[in-house]
Amino acid sequence: MIASEISFRRFRRLRRTEGMRRLVRETRLSVDELIYPLFITFGGGVHNEVPSMPGVFQLSIDQLPFEIEELRRLGIGSVLLFGLPETKDELASGAYDEHGIVQEAIRAIKAIDRELVVITDVCNCEYTSHGHCGILNGEEVDNDPTLDLLARTAVSHAAAGADIVAPSDMMDGRVAAMRHALDTAGFAQTPILSYAAKYASGFYGPFRDAADSTPAFGDRRSHQMDPANKREAYLEIQADLDEGADAIMVKPALAYLDVIAGARERFDVPIAAYNVSGEYAMVKAAALNGWIDEQRVVMESMTAIKRAGADLIITYHAKDVARWLQAESGVTAQSVGPA
Ligand code: PBG
Secondary structure (H helix, E strand, O other): OHHHOOOOOOHHHHHOOHHHHHHOOOOOOOHHHEEEEEEEEOOOOOEEEEOOEEEEEEEEHHHHHHHHHHHHHHOOOEEEEEEEOOOOEOOOHHHOOOOOHHHHHHHHHHHHOOOOEEEEEEOOOOOEOOOOOOOEEOOEEOHHHHHHHHHHHHHHHHHHOOOEEEEOOOOOOHHHHHHHHHHHOOOOOOOEEEEEEEEOOHHHHHHHHHOOOOOOOOOOOOOOEOOOOOHHHHHHHHHHHHHOOOEEEEEOOHHHHHHHHHHHHHOOOOEEEEEOHHHHHHHHHHHHOOOOOHHHHHHHHHHHHHHHOOOEEEEOOHHHHHHHHHHHHHHHHHHHOOO
16 A cells, blocks of 8 residues: 555544544634624614615614614624615715714614624715715715715714724725814724725625615726725725724725735734625525525635634624524533533
8 A cells, every 4th residue: 555655744633523623723703703784774663674685684773672682692792883864965964963873873772782882884975865975076076075074974973972983985084084083072082993995896786785875877996996906905004004093994805815814914903804795695695596505605704704814804694603603602512511
C-alpha cells in the first residue's frame, strides 16, 4: 500500500467527530453580534409581508410590542430602524420631524424595552417625493445642503432615544456634519456607525420595495461606490473615522468579503457587515423551491461574513439564526450534561 510509504499530513484526524470539530472551530457565531432590521410604517394594525422578502414584514407602531417580545425571547439585542412616512416631500421633512415615524418608533420601543439597542438608519431616500437621498439640484443630489438635513435627522433620532445613528446616504462629509450637530445639541455620547463602504448595488432591489425608496429616475451611482473599487473603500472608511465615526460598515456583505477582510486588517474599530435584501431574497427563493438547505446555507454565509472579519452582522435572517443557535446550544448542553 502506497500510503504507508509516503509522508503526508492527516488533516482528517481532527475532523472525525462533531465534538472534535467543535473543539478546533476557528469562527463562532453568537446572537450578540446580530442586528435585526425593522421597517416601521404609518397607520395601525399593519403587518404586511414584503413580497420579495418572505418572512420580513412592514409593521405599524402598534405591532411593536409583539415584535420586541419575540426578539427578546430569541435573545436578539439590537435593531436597525427604517421608516415609511405617511407623506413625502422634496425636503424629506418626515426624516427630521420630531414626531416622524422613526422618532415615534424609537419612543415606542424604548417604552417597551429600554435595554434593546436601537440603531437608526439616517438617509432621506424614504422621505423624499422623488426617492433620492437628498436635495436635488437638477437631477443630481446636492451634497452640501443635504448635510444639514442629515444632521437634523441624526439629532432628532438621538433626542427620541436612539442609541446609535447610522448614516447610509453616502454624502461626503456627513459624519463630520452629524458629529458636530450631535455634540452641539448635547448628544456627545451618541455613537455613529457609518455605512462607510456602501456600494451602488443591484442587491438592494427588494429593500426598495420594503422601504418604498426606489428613485423616481436615475440611480445612486453618483454617491454610492463603484462595485469595482476596493482601495477607495479604505479611503472612505479612513475619512469617516477621521470625521468621528465610532464603527464602520461594509455593504453588501457576501459579494464584498474581500473588502471586509481588507478593512479588518487596516482598522481596529468595530466593523459591521450588511447582509442585504437581495442576498436574503436569493436564499429565500431557492429555499422555498427546495433547491438548497436554508439553514446550512444561511449559517455558512453568516460564518463566512464573520470569518472575513466582521464583528457585527445586520441580517434579515437574524431571527432564524438565533433560533438555530438556540437549538444547537440546547443539543450541545444535553449531550454533554448528565445522562
Ligand atoms: C438607504 C438604505 C438602503 C439600504 C439600507 N439603507 C437602500 C439604498 O441605498 O438604496 C439597503 C438595505 C438592503 O438592501 O437590505 N436608506
